[in-house]
Amino acid sequence: MPTSPEPLIIAVGGSGRHARVVLEAADLAGLAVRGVLTDALPAGEAFFGSHRVLGGLDRLHDRSLLQGCQVHLGAGDPDVRRAMAETVLARDGQLGTIIHPAGIISPSAVIGAGTFVAAGAIVGVGAVLAEACLVNTGASIDHDCRLDFGVCVGPGARLAGAVRCGADAYIGLNAGIRQDLRIGRGAIVGAGAVVTRDVPAGQTVIGCPARPLVR
Structure with a gap:
């Protein structure tokens, strides 16, 4: 079953409800989650349990943050998902896959x-x-x-x-x-x-x- 071998960063879009589904699946699958990116909470705050906010979605442009990890698209809206994906890929980042057990x-x-x-x-x-x-x-x-x-x-x-x-x-x-x-x-x-x-x-x-x- 293909899953992300490197630590994940979850990019939270919209209300964050879909991101909670994604995070629970990652936890149940035993995947390492480095943290989340969201504009809804300040850096350092907790998001859905023990997961920490690393910063806002503008950090998807930060090549140094993207090194050594993979980004999963924690948004249910197709337009938001595409925009996130294109931002990550344009900066040589990697997208991470999550499959619920x-x-x-x-x-x-x-x-x-x-x-x-x-x-x-x-x-x-x-x-x-x-x-x-x-x-x-x-x-x-x-x-x-x-x-x-x-x-x-x-x-x-x-x-x-x-x-x-x-x-x-x-x-x-x-x-x-x-x-x-x-x-x-x-x-x-x-x-x-x-x-x-x-x-x-x-x-x-x-x-x-x-x-x-x-x-």
Whole structure:
């Protein structure tokens, strides 16, 4: 099971709620956490138990801080995750992977750096997850699926076999996607939607069967 071999720094985005999920998974997996970066608390304060704040998110620009550690993206928002990842990678930093011990990962699956797999999630045979993906609690990524950079899969969502999701796609809570479909870059699949045909890049679909959202 791929996990980060070097100490982790958790970059906390938004409310910090997702970061707490990430930190608990890291602790349960026995991973070393050097500390967190957040704009919500001053350096030296405790964040979620004994984890210490190392400074604000501006420190993601600090090459010296990034040496000898890996950064995990403690944010649920896809745009925030991408911005964090790009900042780290542009400064020759490394992204760290966290997989909850209660996640189920096929030995033949490939998990990209910076990806998070939550408790109860399943990643099936031959699935490939690129960098900075987020697979939330109880989600299922079936055999031969491919998730490009930054794809977020909501709690309880189900991707049948050989689904392809373009970069930054967002699959909502309890959504289902039929086998062999393509979800385009930046597309959004609404909560509970049942997708029976390809979704073009940038499109939002809702309902059962899923249809384009008319704004």
